Amino acid sequence: MDRDEIRVAVLRIEGTNCEDETVKAFREFGVFCESVHLKQFYSDMIRDKEQRTFTDYNCLVFPGGFSAGDYVRAGAIFSARLKSVLQNDLEDFIKQGYPILGICNGFQVLVELGALPGFDEDRPIAEKPEMVLGINDSNRFECRPSLLKHENRGKCIFTRKLEKDVVMFPVAHAEGKVIFPKGKEKEYIDGLVQNDQIVFRYVDTKGSYAGYPWNPNGSTYNIAGICNITGNVLGLMPHPERAFWYPNTDGRAVIESALDYLGRI
Amino acid sequence: MLYKRADTPFELYEINVLDANDEDLVKISQELGLALNIEEMKKIKEHFASKGRNPYDIELQSIAQAWSEHCCYKSSKCYLKQLLFDVDAEYVISAIKEDAGVVEFDDEYAYVVAFESHNHPSAIEPYGGAATGIGGILRDILCMGAQPVALIDPLFFGRPDSEDIPKGTKHPLYLLSGVVSGIRDYGNRVGIPTVAGMLFFHDGYLTNCIVNVGCVGIARKDRIIRSKAGGAGDLFILAGGATGRDGIHGVTFASAELEEESEEKSRSAVQLGNPIIKEPLIHACLEVVEKGLLTGMKDLGGGGLSCVIGEMSLAAGCGAEVWLEKVPLKEEGMAPWEIWISESQERMMLTVKPKDVDEVLYIFQKWDVPAVVVGRVTDDRILRIYYHNYKIYEMDIDFVVSAVEYCRPYVIKHAEVVDAVSKPADIEKTLLEMLSHYNVASREWIIRQYDHEVRASTVVKPLQGRINREGHGDAAVIRPANSWKGIAVTADVNPWMTSMDPYWGTASAFDEMVRNLVAVNSVPHSFADCLNFGNPEKQERMGEFVESVKALxxxxxxxxxxxxxxxVSFYNETPHMSVPPTPTLMGIGIVENVRDAITADFKRKGSGIVLVGETSKEFGGSLYCAVTGMKSTVVPETSPEKLSEYTKAMLEAFREFKVYSCHDVAEGGLAVAIAEMCVASGMGCSIDVEGEAYITLFSESNTRWIMEVREVEEVVRFFTKKGLKASHIGYTGGKSFDVEGVLSVAVEELDEAWRDGLTRFTGW
Structure with missing residues (x-):
């Protein structure tokens, strides 16, 4: 499809707060991108001209922030609202191979929703969450730069145009520690590696897997970002849209890759 | 009888001021929590005598809000007008008169600045107090129609190692951790980056911590909204959170000294914040602004509805009619006066033309933010309030809002001059102690808890240098619009200096603010002040205030x-002590191209180090004295003309020559400044100093910078030719900080001392 046919929605509810910069980043590449309140997909009070459906778009983004305050558990309320009214639409969207990106709180939403790790091609949204983004080992919110080794072998449609081995995207979160079900960690990691679902892992300046502060949250296997089995859903804790303008522009490749992929379908 | 229940189906009292003698008047003020003095009470009595009736409780409470120090600046206005508010620049669009200052940014945009204190609430309930401080300052920016883009938070506490804590006071570390958590949880949730601030510990803040919050916003010039009602016939729409009993008497509480019992008595004066109402409130307000649907907007802060409707109407030369029962409440059974003065958070007042009301209400509903019409603007200058069809309030707005003003008497204290500073016993040990001093050491523990990158526009971050082991910068630089033009922001004051000499201490704070802006290659453009002082009724405190404002x-x-x-925040005083004079300054600079901004970490081996500026023996309020225990009252002096000449030359030098890094010389003098540049980069340097080494290394003379440059001789000549002082003092490189024949300390050792200085108290 041509660039001017691409339509991107950045989804928000109260408390998502990285939508402005995310929209700006997509628009930088000349595509249509708007932030859309979740209510616009289902609420009766919304006027006709502001009503939307997922079929209006070919790329969805769950931005960073603190959706609904994250008071229950990060991403829990946003995903519960999605699940209750839009689960089928979202599954269709994923099955059709359209890209979905979840950044920080958006990653938390996708995990709570069961869309990641997303092992089952036929049921892209699992019945219940299969992993958790838990509280950082430091037990507090931390904003810092993070170095990420790109380990995807080609499945993830968001990193195909990424040329560097190691990129810098900043992190800013209190709940970003990847945790798999107890006792099944190895099984999950092996599965992710085999399926080529690992996308980014935290490393130090030498490019080696390292502990705190390089792994800012204590994440299992130093995981910073993973994609689903079909490679069209990516969730990551670090913020590529914050490494976009100056001085660091590493994050551009993530959006460029997704648009390039859309250009080929 | 002083109080008489009115014949209404709800709680309303008539207050018998007409028959009250002086003693009764004082009693009324105390019993109703009005914090008005006898003269003010008499003025009220006189007013109602002329009307031939007694006031209702809601009317008296309303006057008390409007006449509180917090709302009307009655003790400070006269000196501020005389001494400070006469500097004008053609690019200032609106200064002082509104909730925030508005200044031209470029052809299309203006930046908006506000700066406030949240001291009393934070001393009682640090988490909620600081969080609502952030909430309040965001509303000040928002009500001008601007998108907030950066938060700044200077904090002041008692020493972290304090042991004897007076009854009713909380430990500085408890307060620090509560305040930082409050700013973190609120600021991060609303998605506005906290990019700058400062932290200072001093005995004088033990019983009164100081929490200042600043905010910068950006607005399209043609979309700026004024804090006044549009015109007669417009409707008042109250948007945001519901109104409750939290925050009643917040302003009158902030306008008196804290007492031992304040903890128990005043908790209700601290409001509760909710960032997840604020975040959509910001979006909804900006959407109605963008669509041009408003005629006026103002936030509800101190004094609640009472102040906002009064001030908006007065500013428009109008009156108002309010239907108080329309106000959404958090709880039942609130008396009308409580609804009227409650300071519940997350509320905005808009005025809208009747034809636009439906559209505005739809937009708020879309964002799930409650909004209701609560009144209308009238063409007389009278405010009337109805509650379930009973008229319970009718007063001339001019009488209520125009209030009172005092030019309070003051005395200026002159201290005896002492200058007993000499060489340190062990210069290397002294330097390490300085770096690990709690007023200098790394603030990383705080900075990392704040999201300083959200909005993806923070170009020069508060932490600069090698990744995950950065140092402090002089100012943060953000890029608020789509162009490469940026805004630099910094906050400064040194209470050691201001407590010793309010005049030169304040002048030094101004100098430091300008230095910090210049160091990142920004042109100083405007500033805001948050003046925190003790009880203005005491002549010595008033003297400190006047000296400080004079210098400013x-x-x-x-x-x-x-x-x-x-x-202005007065009454930061308890029976134990007053805070040191604390005129916190927030400086704003313009960076023509953010890609030319300069940071403070050394960049490359073998470049030349240049010290710009003049050093003399000025140790009053210095870090050197704090660490060695030596005495000096010689607070560094400065002059605006000299500062201006150096500023111009520095900015020109940045254009003419390759400057890799730049840092201002402040606490701890040259030695600490260079050590910080080493720590941020992990790179050492070696320098030579002239004259008495400890003076050159540790004196805190103003108007000085250190630059790391490529063309060192040319740079020195450039300044010398202008009649300014600059000297080539050494080169970067190596693993240690060497001063020829004086000291040599490994960068690792400096780094350890500096990184550990605060976290040894807070934990990491």
Whole structure:
């Protein structure tokens, strides 16, 4: 499809707060991108001209922030609202191979929703969450730069145009520690590696897997970002849209890759 | 009988001021929590005598809000007008008069600045107090129609190692951790980056911590909204959170000294914040602004509805009619006066033309933010309130809002001059102690808890240098619009200096603010002040205030920097002590191209180090004295003309030559400044100093910078030719900080001392 046919929605509810910069980043590449309140997909009070459906778009983004305050558990309320009214639409969207990106709180939403790790091609949204983004080992919110080794072998449609081995995207979160079900960690990691679902892992300046502060949250296997089995859903804790303008522009490749992929379908 | 229940189906009292004698009047003020003095009470009695009736409780409470120090600046206005508010610049769109200052940014945009204190609430309930401080300052920016883009938070506490804590006071570390958590949880949730601030510990803040919050916003010039009602016939729409009993008497509480029992008595004066109402409130307000649907907007802060409707109407030369039962409440059974003065958070007042009301209400509903019509603007200058069809309030707005003003008497204290500073016993040990001093050491523990990158526009971050082991910068730089033009922001004051000499201490704070802006290659453009002082009824405190404002006016005028917004906080005093004079300054600079901004970490081996500026023996309020225990009252002096000349030369040098890094010389003098540049980069340097080494290394003379440059001889010549002082003092490189024949310390050792200085108290 041509660039001017691409339509991107950045989804928000109260408390998502990285939508402005995310929209700006997509628009930088000349595509249509708007932030859309979740209510616009289902609420009766919304006027006709502001009503939307997922079929209006070919790329969805769950931005960073603190959706609904994250008071229950990060991403829990946003995903519960999605699940209750839009689960089928979202599954269709994923099955059709359209890209979905979840950044920080958006990653938390996708995990709570069961869309990641997303092992089952036929049921892209699992019945219940299969992993958790838990509280950082430091037990507090931390904003810092993070170095990420790109380990995807080609499945993830968001990193195909990424040329560097190691990129810098900043992190800013209190709940970003990847945790798999107890006792099944190895099984999950092996599965992710085999399926080529690992996308980014935290490393130090030498490019080696390292502990705190390089792994800012204590994440299992130093995981910073993973994609689903079909490679069209990516969730990551670090913020590529914050490494976009100056001085660091590493994050551009993530959006460029997704648009390039859309250009080929 | 002083109080008589009115014949209404709800709680309303008539207050018998007409028959009250002086003693009764004082009693009324105390019993109703009005915090008005006898003269003010008499003025009220006189007014109602002329009307031939007694006031209702809601009317008296309303006057008390409007006449509180917090709302009307009655003790400070007269000196501020005389001494500070006469600096103008053609690019200032609106200064002082509104909730925030508005200054031209470029052809299309203006930046908006506000700066406030949240001291009393934070001393009682640090988490909620600081969080609502952030909430309040965001509303000040928002009500001008601007998108907030950066938060700044200077904090002041008692020493972290304090042991004897007076009854009713909380430990400084408890307060620090509560305040930082409050700013973190609120600021991060609303998605506005906290990019700058400062932290200072001093005994004088033990019983009164100081929490200042600043905010910068950006607005399209043609979309700026004024804090006044549009015109007669417009409707008042109250948007945001519901109104409850939290925050009743917040302003009158902030306008008196804290007492031992304040903890129990005043908790209800602290409001509760909710960032997840605020975040959509910001979006909804900006959407109605963008669509041009408003005629006026103002936030509800101190004094609640009472102040906002009064001030908006007065500013428009109008009156108002309010239907109080329309206000959504958090709880049942609130008396009308409580609804009227409650300071519940997350509320905005809009005025809208009747034809636009439906559209505005739809937009708020879309964002799930409650909004209701609560009144209308009238063409007389009278405010009337109805509650379930009973008229319970009718007063001339001019009488209520125009209030009272005092030019309070003051005395200026002159201290005896002492200058007993000499060489340190062990210079290397002294340097390490300075770096690990709690007023200098790394603030990483705080900075990392704040999201300083959200909005993806923070170009020069508060932490600069090698990844995950950065150092402090002089100012943060953000890129608020789509162009490469940026805004630099910094906050400064050194209470060691201001407590010793309010005049030169304040002048030094101004100098430091300008230095920090210049160091990142920004042109100083405007500033805001938050003046935190003790009880103004005490002549010595008032003297400190006047000296400080005098110095500020002198520097601002001479340098040509307009003061565009500010706040005065008095009564930061308890029976134990008063805070040191704390005129916190927030400086705003313009960076023509953010890609030319300069950071403070050394960049490359073998480049030349240049010290710009003049050093003399000035140790009053210095870090050197704090660490060695030596005495000096010689607070560094400065002059606006000299500061201006150096500023111009520095900015020109940045254009002419390759400058890799730049840092201002402040606490701890040259030695600490260079050590910080080493720590941020992990790179050492070796320098040579002239004259008495400890003076050159540790004196805190103003108007000085260190630059790391490529063409060192040319740079020195450039300054010398202008009649300014600059000297080539050494080169970067190596693993240690060497001063020829004086000291040599490994960068690792400096780093350890500096990184550990605060976290040894807070934990990491």
């Amino acid at each position: 006016g002198w520097m601002a005028r001479g340098f040509g920097l307009p003061c565009v917004s500010g706040n």
